[in-house]
Amino acid sequence: xxxxxxxxxxxxxxxxxxxxxxxxxxxxxxxxxxxxxxxxxxxxxxxxxxxxxxxxxxxxxxxxxxxxxxxxxxxxxxxxxxxxxxxxxxxxxxxxxxxxxxxxxxxxxxxxxxxxxxxxxxxxxxxxxxxxxxxxxxxxxxxxxxxxxxxxxxxxxxxxxxxxxxxxxxxxxxxxxxxxxxxxxxxxxxxxxxxxxxxxxxxxxxxxxxxxxxxxxxxxxxxxxxxxxxxxxxxxxxxxxxxxxxxxxxxxxxxxxxxxxxxxxxxxxxxxxxxxxxxxxxxxxxxxxxxxxxxxxxxxxxxxxxxxxxxxxxxxxxxxxxxxxxxxxxxxxxxxxxxxxxxxxxxxxxxxxxxxxxxxxxxxxxxxxxxxxxxxxxxxxxxxxxxxxxxxxxxxxxxxxxxxxxxxxxxxxxxxxxxxxxxxxxxxxxxxxxxxxxxxxxxx
Numbered sequence: 001x002x003x004x005x006x007x008x009x010x011x012x013x014x015x016x017x018x019x020x021x022x023x024x025x026x027x028x029x030x031x032x033x034x035x036x037x038x039x040x041x042x043x044x045x046x047x048x049x050x051x052x053x054x055x056x057x058x059x060x061x062x063x064x065x066x067x068x069x070x071x072x073x074x075x076x077x078x079x080x081x082x083x084x085x086x087x088x089x090x091x092x093x094x095x096x097x098x099x100x101x102x103x104x105x106x107x108x109x110x111x112x113x114x115x116x117x118x119x120x121x122x123x124x125x126x127x128x129x130x131x132x133x134x135x136x137x138x139x140x141x142x143x144x145x146x147x148x149x150x151x152x153x154x155x156x157x158x159x160x161x162x163x164x165x166x167x168x169x170x171x172x173x174x175x176x177x178x179x180x181x182x183x184x185x186x187x188x189x190x191x192x193x194x195x196x197x198x199x200x201x202x203x204x205x206x207x208x209x210x211x212x213x214x215x216x217x218x219x220x221x222x223x224x225x226x227x228x229x230x231x232x233x234x235x236x237x238x239x240x241x242x243x244x245x246x247x248x249x250x251x252x253x254x255x256x257x258x259x260x261x262x263x264x265x266x267x268x269x270x271x272x273x274x275x276x277x278x279x280x281x282x283x284x285x286x287x288x289x290x291x292x293x294x295x296x297x298x299x300x301x302x303x304x305x306x307x308x309x310x311x312x313x314x315x316x317x318x319x320x321x322x323x324x325x326x327x328x329x330x331x332x333x334x335x336x337x338x339x340x341x342x343x344x345x346x347x348x349x350x351x352x353x354x355x356x357x358x359x360x361x362x363x364x365x366x367x368x369x370x371x372x373x374x375x376x377x378x379x380x381x382x383x384x385x386x387x388x389x390x391x392x393x394x395x396x397x398x399x400x401x402x403x404x405x406x407x408x409x410x411x412x413x414x415x416x417x418x419x420x421x422x423x424x425x426x427x428x429x430x431x432x433x434x435x436x437x438x439x440x441x442x443x444x
Contacts, residue, residue, distance in 0.1 A: 005187045006209070010237070015217055017229045024225040030076045034167075037068055043165050046121045051113050057085060057092030057099070066091070069157075073164055077172035078227060080160045089116045089153055103151040103401040118145045119152055120161065128166045135162070136198040138402055151401055155199035162200065163223075171207050171223045173230075174199075178239050179206050181292065182230055185237040197403070240295050279304075282311045285320050318363060323356050331355075383443065407444050409437060415444075 017023055040063060041049070049065060056066040066088045070080055085091040089101045090112060104112040122145040126132045134140040135158050142149045152158075156174040163172040173179055176199040183193050183202065186209050194201035210226045213219065221229075231238045267284060269277040286307050287294040293310065297303045314320045331337065334355045342348050354362065385405050387396045399406055413426035422430075430438065 006213075007187065010185070010235075011213060011217070013235055014213060014226075014229055015219065017232055017234055018219055018221045018225060020234075023232050023234065024221070024228050026224070027075050034073075034076050037073060037164075041065055041068065043124050046124055047114070047117045049113075049117055051090075051098065051109060054113060054117065055090055055092050055098070056088065058094050059096060060092050069160060069164070077160075077164055077167070077224070078231070080156065080174045082154065082156060087154055087157060089119075089151065101151050101401075102397070115147055115150065118147050121145070123158055123161045124165050126162065128162065128169050132162065133198070133201050133204070135200045136194075149398070149402060155197050159199045159203050162203070167223065169207070169223065171203060171210055171227050173203065173206070173227055176202055179203055181239045182206055182237070183209075240291050281322075283307050285322075286310050286314065289314055289319055321356065321360050385444075407440065409433065409441055412441060415441065 046065075052061055052064070054065045056064050056070075060067070070082065070088075074080070082088065086099070086101065089104070091099050093099045098109045098112070100107065100109075100112045104115060107115065119141060122141060123135055126135060134144070136155075138152045139149065141152050155176050159174040159176070159179075163170045163174065173182075176196055179199065179202040180193055180196075183206055184190065186206075188205070194205070207223070210223065214221055214226075229235055269280050271277055290310065294307075297306060311320065315322070332339075332355060334357045336352060336354050336358050338350050339353045340348055340350055385407055387399050387406060395406070398404070409429075411426060411429045413422040413430075419427070430441075433441075
């Protein structure tokens with residue numbers, strides 16, 4: 001890893017803080033805690049766990065595997081927050097039954113557990129001394145685990161498993177957002193950062209930076225200590241908040257948001273005219289929508305103007321809307337109301353029109369922002385794809401669960417392969433298609 005582009009002051013600060021025991025030392029007893037975990041859950045025996053040993057939830061035993069992964073190992077490897085219990089793919093519900101990820105719902109409890117444990121085992125068994133980026137690819141995980149394509153745990157869980165079973169090699173950071181944040185802090189261009197769901201590629205890139213700094217400056221610093229330095233207040237580059245944890249395969253109806261603090265989300269600004277309420281509203285809006293950009297300003301002497309310019313930019317993109325409430329501002333103006341209008345002939349008609357809040361809500365529900373889609377270009381083309389016929393419900397559910405998009409013409413062979421490698425039957429099938437069909441395949 002070339003570290004010449006990293007701010008030398010940042011590297012110097014990391015070296016200095018790596019010697020600070022208050023930052024890098026672990027609490028007493030963590031080594032024994034880790035040994036206890038390994039004794040209960042040896043890396044080569046995960047597929048032998050029982051439902052009781054794996055699942056957390058109502059009535060579960062304290063020493064279950066999922067609790068250890070999420071909470072029990074926090075003193076050693078830091079925080080891991082899957083968002084909801086659904087991030088574990090299986091858990092015990094209030095009525096004592098087993099919740100199963102929707103892609104596993106047709107399996108009995110034993111088969112669902114076996115499936116989930118095989119997925120865990122193949123990731124845990126990965127040899128970190130060779131290329132492990134295959135962990136980011138669902139199909140690779142299925143093939144190596146010897147299971148049918150159904151579901152894989154989200155990106156954060158994959159990173160967590162790799163780091164806790166390889167503590168001497170891999171940095172213990174499971175949030176793909178946080179990894180991206182630190183890569184940017186080390187001046188890695190955004191275009192070079194792997195896509196959002198490629199958490200292992202991101203983690204390996206950050207681990208390479210750690211290894212390079214350690215080697216070039218002869219530092220005796222472990223991955224955990226390096227992680228502790230990155231998150232320290234003294235270094236000053238830690239993420240300002242914990243983002244939404246939305247693992248790829250998690251069902252969204254129970255998604256929760258966690259933050260480092262529990263500050264109220266409402267703000268009331270008061271004071272006489274001219275005391276800066278409007279400017280403060282502008283600044284708070286920008287801070288809410290672009291927290292990382294806002295944090296980067298620090299003590300910039302042009303901060304006020306830059307915030308105003310950013311506010312205008314975000315308003316133009318309809319990511320911020322401003323309205324003034326006054327005495328005549330009614331429910332109909334804010335949510336929805338019936339409005340009267342007349343045509344050229346003077347006839348009156350009544351229509352239901354959305355108020356400003358409903359307009360914003362509807363716009364937000366249908367807007368896809370580039371920030372939430374990895375790998376989207378600045379000038380993207382969008383293509384509409386129908387996932388099978390109306391009767392093919394299972395195909396659609398499979399695609400949604402596995403992050404895949406599919407179109408018809410399934411006998412063309414592997415489109416990633418050279419045309420010379422396809423069979424006569426596949427070539428004949430492709431040549432027999434109409435020009436529009438062939439174009440659709442090529443564009444896809």
